[in-house]
Amino acid sequence: xxxxxxxxxxxxxxxxxxxxxxxxxxxxxxxxxxxxxxxxxxxxxxxxxxxxxxxxxxxxxxxxxxxxxxxxxxxxxxxxxxxxxxxxxxxxxxxxxxxxxxxxxxxxxxxxxxxxxxxxxxxxxxxxxxxxxxxxxxxxxxxxxxxxxxxxxxxxxxxxxxxxxxxxxxxxxxxxxxxxxxxxxxxxxxxxxxxxxxxxxxxxxxxxxxxxxxxxxxxxxxxxxxxxxxxxxxxxxxxxxxxxxxxxxxxxxxxxxx
Amino acid sequence: xxxxxxxxxxxxxxxxxxxxxxxxxxxxxxxxxxxxxxxxxxxxxxxxxxxxxxxxxxxxxxxxxxxxxxxxxxxxxxxxxxxxxxxxxxxxxxxxxxxxxxxxxxxxxxxxxxxxxxxxxxxxxxxxxxxxxxxxxxxxxxxxxxxxxxxxxxxxxxxxxxxxxxxxxxxxxxxxxxxxxxxxxxxxxxxxxxxxxxxxxxxxxxxxxxxxxxxxxxxxxxxxxxxxxxxxxxxxxxxxxxxxxxxxxxxxxxxxxxxxxxxxxxxxx
Numbered sequence: 001x002x003x004x005x006x007x008x009x010x011x012x013x014x015x016x017x018x019x020x021x022x023x024x025x026x027x028x029x030x031x032x033x034x035x036x037x038x039x040x041x042x043x044x045x046x047x048x049x050x051x052x053x054x055x056x057x058x059x060x061x062x063x064x065x066x067x068x069x070x071x072x073x074x075x076x077x078x079x080x081x082x083x084x085x086x087x088x089x090x091x092x093x094x095x096x097x098x099x100x101x102x103x104x105x106x107x108x109x110x111x112x113x114x115x116x117x118x119x120x121x122x123x124x125x126x127x128x129x130x131x132x133x134x135x136x137x138x139x140x141x142x143x144x145x146x147x148x149x150x151x152x153x154x155x156x157x158x159x160x161x162x163x164x165x166x167x168x169x170x171x172x173x174x175x176x177x178x179x180x181x182x183x184x185x186x187x188x189x190x191x192x193x194x195x196x197x198x199x200x201x202x203x204x205x206x207x208x209x210x211x212x213x214x215x216x217x218x219x220x221x222x223x224x225x226x227x228x229x230x231x232x233x234x235x236x237x238x239x240x241x242x243x244x245x246x247x248x249x250x251x252x253x254x255x256x257x258x
Numbered sequence: 259x260x261x262x263x264x265x266x267x268x269x270x271x272x273x274x275x276x277x278x279x280x281x282x283x284x285x286x287x288x289x290x291x292x293x294x295x296x297x298x299x300x301x302x303x304x305x306x307x308x309x310x311x312x313x314x315x316x317x318x319x320x321x322x323x324x325x326x327x328x329x330x331x332x333x334x335x336x337x338x339x340x341x342x343x344x345x346x347x348x349x350x351x352x353x354x355x356x357x358x359x360x361x362x363x364x365x366x367x368x369x370x371x372x373x374x375x376x377x378x379x380x381x382x383x384x385x386x387x388x389x390x391x392x393x394x395x396x397x398x399x400x401x402x403x404x405x406x407x408x409x410x411x412x413x414x415x416x417x418x419x420x421x422x423x424x425x426x427x428x429x430x431x432x433x434x435x436x437x438x439x440x441x442x443x444x445x446x447x448x449x450x451x452x453x454x455x456x457x458x459x460x461x462x463x464x465x466x467x468x469x470x471x472x473x474x475x476x477x478x479x480x481x482x483x484x485x486x487x488x489x490x491x492x493x494x495x496x497x498x499x500x501x502x503x504x505x506x507x508x509x510x511x512x513x514x515x516x517x518x519x520x521x522x523x524x525x526x527x
Contacts, residue, residue: 012349013349013351016347016348016349016352017348017349017351017352017379018379018381018386019381021342021345021346021347021349022345023342023343023344023345024342024343025343026345201383204381204382204383204384206384206385206386217381219383258383
């Protein structure tokens, strides 16, 4: 799993018209606090991932990063780190819960409360009770959303001789920006499957030929949006980025809604 | 009138005077040819019509055209700044374009709106809807919904594009729209069941997620955050009464008796 170093300003500019907008206050705090957190944590990459909306309005801002990402068996393995903040200033690490807890967290359908100290009780299949904390739920939601989304343009990344995932220096934009085949799931690596292999109607693709911009919206994870800017003389090199702003809930009614 | 011969007159008309190399003769020939091809019933009237109105030098507007409507337009950019402070809204760029679209709607003399504002944006699968709300002045001699002075809603797929007026919603439409949980297609003419019902603003605005935050703006999929529940089936007697009657009238099923071998032999013979 690799988190891209996308340009947050460009991404917000492209995605704000469809709802993924940060307040100027939060953006100003992020631009200062994230590089500091990256330095403290000793990470090579750290970038803003999105926002999980909480019931009391204290939304969780989430960032993720890694030191190194390698392509192994057409999967991207990385030392991924996730951190969260509620004020945009202080960032705390989010540990990955054990698989059983993550599974239990996925059964909870209520919105996150916004108080990190909240604990939930989940009944498992054997009738036992499992305690899931809000932060475990938060990390499980972040992982689930990332697994279903995390889009990159095709051929933007390549594996080098050590199988490390690196940016492709020869990337000159995708040839068909209005096609789902031009975009890949990041965790599949450079040769992974494109979004066209997903279940039909999972993605809503808007291509603005005049602006040379594609906006992809996930209908399965409402709130995830991705933009891709075609390289032009006016706009400069190609740019892309994705953000998730939502409650962390999967749209299980997708089949009835398209 | 000078005493021209026919050759002299034709030569004068064929003299090339325009920059693109055509002459009066060519132009007249094209006009006559077009009249003969199209054969309009009012050819003389069409020839005499001057489509462009003369420009009034004082106002810069065509003489005789209607003056632009004066309308109280909402401060879209100001509202966008407020919404941006809480991390909502369209973003500064699109808000500026939306403000221009609101002014264009308000200045539409044919509509004659008393006030206009940007209602919000509904996300669609193929295209988005920008929704505008205009309060119409009740006409003096009108009756019905127009006289009620109700709000009219207009949508467009891109800011500055053509606006389509949404038909007024009836209570049954609103009730139906609230039961429909579907993504909007972004195509007003798409043959999808229920899309028009969802489209009516007011029906979805209250129930939609995030509406509480966007006090006077809405941007979302127009989808209720409740789990999908199909409408309950009608009681069994109601649903199957017709079939029950039909099956009662049918004779009981009897297995066909096997044909006697002698009969078969006779038939063959």
